[in-house]
Amino acid sequence: MKILFTRLIQSPLLEQIPKEYEVVMWEEENKIMPRNELLKEVSDADAIFANLTDRLDSEFFEHAKKLKIISTMAVGFDNIDLQEATKRGIPVGHTPDVLSEAVAELALTLMFACARRVVESMQFIRENKWESWGPYLFAGQKISGAKLGIIGMGRIGKILAKQAKALNMEVVYANRRRDEETEKALNVQFRDLDSLLKESDYVVMLAPASEETYHIMGYREFSLMKATSIFVNVSRGSTVDEEALYKVLSEHGIFAAGLDVFEIEPIQKDHPLLSLDNVIAVPHIGSATKETRDKMVEIALKNIFNGLNNEQLLYTVNE
Ligand code: DGY
Secondary structure (H helix, E strand, O other), rough: OEEOOOOOOOOHHHHHHHOEEEEEOOOOOOOOOOOOHHHHHHHOOOEEOOOOOOOHHHHHHHHHEEEEEEEOOOOOOEEOOOOHHOOOOEEEEOOOOOOOHHHHHHHHHHHHHHHHHHHHHHHHHHHOOOOOOOOOOOOOOOOOOOOEEOOOOOOHHHHHHHHHHHHHEEEEEOOOOOHHHHHHHHHHEEEHHHHHHHHHEEEEEOOOOOOOOOOOOOOHHHHOOOOOOOEEEOHHHHHOOHHHHHHHHHOOOOEEEEOOOOOOOOOOOOOOOHOOEEEEEOOOOOOOOOHHHHHHHHHHHHHHHHHHHHOOOEEOOOO
């Protein structure tokens, strides 16, 4: 049996891999396994420990002749041709739940950082521009008591709603389906997208990438938001039309945006969004706490072992 790891994973859990298994790992830290290597190495692999940066498309599946299990160390799986995997009877495992708190915490981090203009303020100090305390110097927005609109009320959305309630926020959500149980349990209210955008002081994108959610935030949608409101994306870049976001931010149609994800990752240094003071951008670190990543590795490995042993995966997206 051969297990292919497309990224360097350094974890004592790897010692659990039976000695008779062959392990092939791409060992360049924080670098993607080159496409030709991936296609070559997957050709005789039984299992793949993949990541959200790997494109598992029809070309990949043509090479993956022996593959029995795909395990991605992520909650999102829009990089995987699920139909093709299912057609070939390959279970696809992912790692939800264990990362929900971390991703929700990053959403809050970006909300706070945008609201209180933290990055801009630090830059101001670095540039030695601080002359004295000012009555409205870097005056921003308040979070406590404000209204949060969550687009996509799944696992992460529910955790974020709970965290926001602790900050005395009112929470509304837009979702494909209304979820009355969650409304009662968390004291949140359902809205259509337009109403949510009009009412909310903070809008957090948590809807997964799909054809349906492609560019659901365009210029029309951003224009519905208040000039004082803040947009945060910790889901996938494809949900946002970045040109539209740039336009609305430059026109001060909204107060700021906190972005963990981008249409093309890595976002390039000369991207117009990065030239704006009212943008805070971080490099797709939603689930990046040590503890969370350890748990994601644990689940992704367990999914591999279960898959190779023809057992039910801990979390699967196509069964
Ligand atoms: C995932 O795992 O899909 C998320 O992007 C984590 O940030």
